[in-house]
Each structure stands twice: as C-alpha cells, then as structure tokens.
Amino acid sequence: MHELGITQSIVEIALRTAAGQQAQKIHSVTLEVGSLAGVVSDALQFCYEACSKETLLEGSRLIIDEVPARARCRDCATEYPLTDLLACCPACESVASDLLCGEEMRIKEMEID
C-alpha cells in the first residue's frame, strides 16, 4: 500500500526534526496534502498510528490540511478551483489548464515540548 511508504517518510522526517530540536514530547504533526495528491487520509491515519508505535511520535496527532486544487486556463489565464477533473474554465469553457496547486504532500509543522 502506497500510504505506508509515505507514512514512513513522514515519521522519518518528524523524528529527525524532533531529535534536532531535542524534543521531549511530540503533540502533533501537521501535513498539507493536495486534493489531487492521490493519498487517502484515513489510510494515512491508520499507517501513522502503526508506524509511530514505540517512537517519540506514539500518541501524537496527525493533522491533515487538505489543499484544494486550483488551475489556470491556458487560453484566457483565468484561475479556478479544480473540483472535478472534467471541470472547464468558468470564463471561456476551455478544458486546457495548468495545475497551480493540489498535488503537494508536505510536512508543514509539528508541535513539540
């Protein structure tokens, strides 16, 4: 499962950061995940619980902020939310667009003691 590898990276980055900060406790880890990133939040939560066992992350909360996808029309440069992959430009109805955001997978921050 894809989310497992992703979660292992999250845990690795979080533990490395915590060690660098000499953290005693980790309360939460916050991610920014694009709506088109292709990961399932529930699966991430499930893997996170499993991967954080017996580490400093055990018991911490995984907060997932979803970043809605936005696109820019190639024909008229209008920017619009890409709620659906068949969405077309609200101004000129062109389907040709470039994605501005929505595929990101970032660790944004963590809360520690």
Place this chain on the structure above:
Amino acid sequence: MCIDCGCAPADHHHSAPHTKGGAKTISIEEDILAKNNRLAVANRALFADKGIFTLNLVSSPGSGKTTLLEKTLADLKSEIDFAVLEGDQQTANDAERIAATGVPVHQINTGAGCHLDAHMVGHGLAHFSLDKLQMLMIENVGNLVCPASFDLGEDFKVSLLSVTEGEDKPLKYPQMFRASEIMLINKVDLLPYVRFDVAKCREYAERVHPGIKIFEVSCYTGEGLDQWYGWLKEQVARKGK
C-alpha cells in the same frame, strides 16, 4: 542506510520555533517525497551524463508492459543498446521473459512495495555497464496509483492502457495520466470484440493531460508499433551518443 547513494538524511534548516503555551510549534515545510526526489535528481543527472534515454512504464497488471518490451527489444536491439529494470512484487517471470531476448535485465523485487522508487533504481543501475547503454526501460509494478508519485529520474513516464480495461481509465486514474507524457493504447487487435471507444479515450486523456502523446498499438499484430519505434529512435538520437 547506504551513504554512497546519498540517501542519508541531509541537514535541514528550520525556522525559529514559536512558543505557544508549554508546547512550541516548529515549522518544517519539507516535501514528504524529498528524499525520493533527491535520489531521482541524482539518477537523472547520471542518465544525462551518460546520454541514456530512460522510460518508466506504468499500467494496471496485464496491460502488456512486458509484452511491449519483448517486442520492442526484439525489433530494435540491433539498432539500440538497451537495458531493462523489472519491478515485480514477487516473481522473476517478467525478468526471465526479457532475458530471453538477450538484453541485459535486472529484477527488483519490491516485496510488499507497490511501486519502484528512485533509491531502488539507483542501485539497480549498478548491474549494467552504462558507458555503452543508450536506452533504459523500467517496468514499474502493475499499479496505476502509487508509481505516479515516485519520480525515478526517467525522461518520461509511459502509461499503457489496453482496450479491455475501459476507455475511462484516464478519468479514474488522473494522477497517472497527468504524470505520463505518453499513453499507449494497447491490444487494438481486440477492438472488434470489446466495447472500447478509442476517440473517447483520447478525449479523456487529453482532458487530464493536454498535449499527451498517444500511440495506438497491438503487440500481437504489430499494428502501430512503427510509430512507437520511430519516436523511440528520435528520442535516443536527441539524448544520445
């Protein structure tokens, strides 16, 4: 963890922590795939340096990746120096099929892993002599979801879709078709027997990826393969040595 391929954690500079009650918030802003991306950049630099054109073949299981490779290698190996990396969860069957063509092949068993990553590919390269190599074909694990997120350092991802799978695959797996510069519609010899609307398929692919390059082929009859071969030769010449 191996130091020689650069996969040891790098130093990161975090902004100053903000204190909030007893706890403090540390800003990280690190891409979760940063490690894979760093290794992919290293692979890509090596391919550029050695003039190796590299494709990453992705599809559902059974779309015909291995068959396409067998056919392509048999027809072009006298003109192009190939090597193949085979990603497979368990067996070495595909690697054996490729080995039968006489082209150097290395099998990467991903076990439970549902995709190849740049780290595995970097190590896989150690099995080939790169100086003469002109084209590396990577057959990814059969899966239209996970391989989309993992850059291997390839020039292009190539999505295969066979006509038995339904023309709406590009809409169901938009990430993959957006990540692929090329789409091959395979098994067109079966078009008389299945309901598959080629025009619709092309339209859907174009919607999720404007400008995607599409080939319609049959690995059985050879239909459409000349265009595919022509494109491969052009790319090898462009990159090449």
